[in-house]
Amino acid sequence: MTLTRPVKWLFGAFMTLGLAFIYVPLAVVVLNSFNASTTFAWPPTQLTLRWWQAAFANEGVRTALWTSVQLAALATLVALVLGTLAAMALTRYDFFGRDVVSLLFVLPIALPGIVTGIALNNVFTSYLGGLTFATLVIGHATFCIVVVINNAAARLRRTAPSLEEASMDLGATRARTFRLVTLPALRSALFAGGLLAFGLSFDEIIVTTFTAGPGVQTLPLWIFQNLFRPNQAPIVNAVAAFLVLVSIVPIYLANRLSGGAALAAQR
Amino acid sequence: MVATSPAAPAPPGVPAPSPGPVRVAQTWLHRTVWARLAALLALPLTWLVLIYLVPLALLFVTALWSTDSFTGLVVRELTFENYRDIFTEPAFLLTVLRTVVVAATVTVLCALIALPMGFFMSRVASPRWRPLLLALVLTPLWAAYLVKVYAWRTILSPSGPAADVLGWFGLSAPGYGLGAVVLVLTYLWLPYMVLPVHTALSAMPESLVDAAADLGARPWRTFRDVMLPVIWPALVAGSIFTFSLSLGDYITVQLVGGTRQMLGNVVYQNFSVNLPFAAAMATLPVVVMVGYLLAVRRTGALENL
Secondary structure, three states: OOOOHHHHHHHHHHHHHHHHHHHHHHHHHHHOOOOOOOOOOOOOOOOOOHHHHHHOOOHHHHHHHHHHHHHHHHHHHHHHHHHHHHHHHHOOOOOHHHHHHHHHHHHHHHHHHHHHHHHHHHHHHOOOOOHHHHHHHHHHHHHHHHHHHHHHHHHHHHHOOOOHHHHEEEEEEEEHHHHHHHHHHHHHHHHHHHHHHHHHHHOOHHHHHOOOOOOOOOHHHHOOOOOOOOHHHHHHHHHHHHHHOOHHOOOOOOHHHOOOOOHHHOO | OOOOOOOOOOOOOOOOOOOOOOHHHHHHHOHHHHHHHHHHHHHHHHHHHHHHHHHHHHHHOOOOOEEEEOOOOOOOOOOHHHHHHHHOOHHHHHHHHHHHHHHHHHHHHHHHHHHHHHHHHHHOOOOOOOOHHHHHHHHHHHHHHHHHHHHHHHHHHOHHHHHHHHOOOOOOOOOOOOOHHHHHHHHHHHHHHHHHHHHHHOOOOOHHHHHHHHOOOOOOHHHHHHHHHHHHHHHHHHHHHHHHHHHHHHHHHHOOOOOOOHHHHHHHHHOOOOOHHHHHHHHHHHHHHHHHHHHHHOOOOEEEE
16 A cells, blocks of 8 residues: 555654553653652652662562462463363364364453452362462463463464374374474474463462462562552562563563564464 | 374284284274364363363352351352342442443553554554564563553652643643543553554555555545454454453552542452352453353454454
C-alpha cells in the first residue's frame, strides 16, 4: 500500500507516543531507585546507590527471590512435561472431542487469575488439609501448561509427521524417534514456551495470593506486603527497578538462543 | 502416524527369535492408535480435570451454600441466597456493572492503540527496524506486573510526576480513581493486543491491499473491508486477554483505584469470611468468559491465542 509521506509521519508519531507511554513509567521506577530523597521528591535532586545496597542486603528480599526462582523452575518443569505430551496428542491425533479438550486447556489463562485462585484455595483448604509450597507450585503449573502447549503445538503443526514416519520406517522405536527426531524439532519452541512459563510464574501474584502456604513468600508477595510501609519504600523502589532491568534478560536470551522464536511466541 | 507398517516376515529357514516383553509392548503400542493417544493424554488430562475442572465445578457448588452468620462456618445446604444478594443489592450490582464496563473500555482502548502501532511496526517502518520495534513493545511484558502498577501509583500520586507535569500547564492531576484504573489496565495489557495484531498484519499478503487500492478503494475503505476482516481473529484473541485480565484484577484497583472497587476486590475481601459469597461472585467472570469464548470460537480466534 502506498501511503503519502504525511500519513507515514502520522503513524510514526503515534508509534513514538506509544513507546513513550510504555517506557516512561518504567524509567520513573528506575530513576526513583537512585533518588536520594527519602520522600521521593520529584524531580530527584541527588542520586544515590544506597537503596540498591540496602535491597541486596535485605534478608526478606533474598529469601523471597530464591523462593520465586524455585517456584518458577518447578512449575516450568511440570508444564514442559505435561505441555509437550498434550501438544503431541492435540496435533498428531484426530479424536472425538479434540476441540473441546483444546478449549479446556486454554481455560486456565482465559479465565481471570482470581477464579483459578479461589477455586484452588477452596479445594486445598476445605478438602485437602491446607496450603503449602507444593500447592503454590501446583497452582502455577496449571496456568503454565497452556503456554507450553501453545508453543509446542504451533511448532508441531509446522513440522510434517513424515519425518517421524521415516524414522520409524528405518526401524527406530517410538522412544528413539521422539528423542532423535521430534525433540530436536521441538527444542527451540520448548525453550520459548519454558521461558514464557518461567516469566509468567515469576511475576504472578493473584493465584499466588490464594495458593501460597503460610510463611511462603515470593518476590511479588514481598513487594505487595511492603508497598504500604513508608519506611520500606526505598527498598521496594530498588527491588522494582531491579525487576525492570532483569526483564531484559529473557528477551536477550530468546534472541540469542532461538533466533527470536520466543519473541513471536505469545504469552 | 496413524498408518501402521506390517511386521516384516521372518526370513525362511531362520527360526524367529521370541520377542521380549518390552518389544511386545512396543509393537502393541505401535499398532494401537488409541493406546498411544491415551498414553499421551493421560497425564495432562488428569491434571487438567483433577486440578482445574473439579475445583472449578466445586466453586459453583460452594456458590450455592451459605455462611452461618453466628458461627462463621459454611452451611452445606443448597440456597440461591448469594446470587439473590448480588443481583438485588445495588452496591454489588453496581460493582459488577462497573467491572464489565471497565474491562470493555480497556479492551477497546487497547485495540485502538494496538491497531496503528501494529500497522506501523509491520507495514510502515523500514524492514530493518521492525524486529527492534517488536522487541521494544514486548520487553515490558517481562517487567513485573506489580512493578508496573507501582510505577503508575508513583506517577499518579498527589506529589508525583503527573501532578508536576500537568501543573506546568495549569492543570490538576486526575489522581487515583476509576480513570486511573482504566489507564493502568490499558497500559498493562496493551502488549497482549499489539502482539496478535502485529502478527496478523505481518502475515497479510501485500497483494490484498494492493488489489483493493487498484480497484479504487480509499485507505479507510481498504482498512474497513480488507484489513479488518483479516485481522479480526487476532483482535478477538487479544481481547480475550485484555477483557479477562481486567475482569479479575483487584490489585491495580487497590493501588490506584482510590475508593473504587471492582468484582475482584469483593471476592478478595470475602473469601476468608464468607467463602460461599466470594465463590458466587467469582462464578460471574467464569460465565461471562466461557460465554465469550464460545461466541468467538467460530472466528478462529482461539487458534491465535
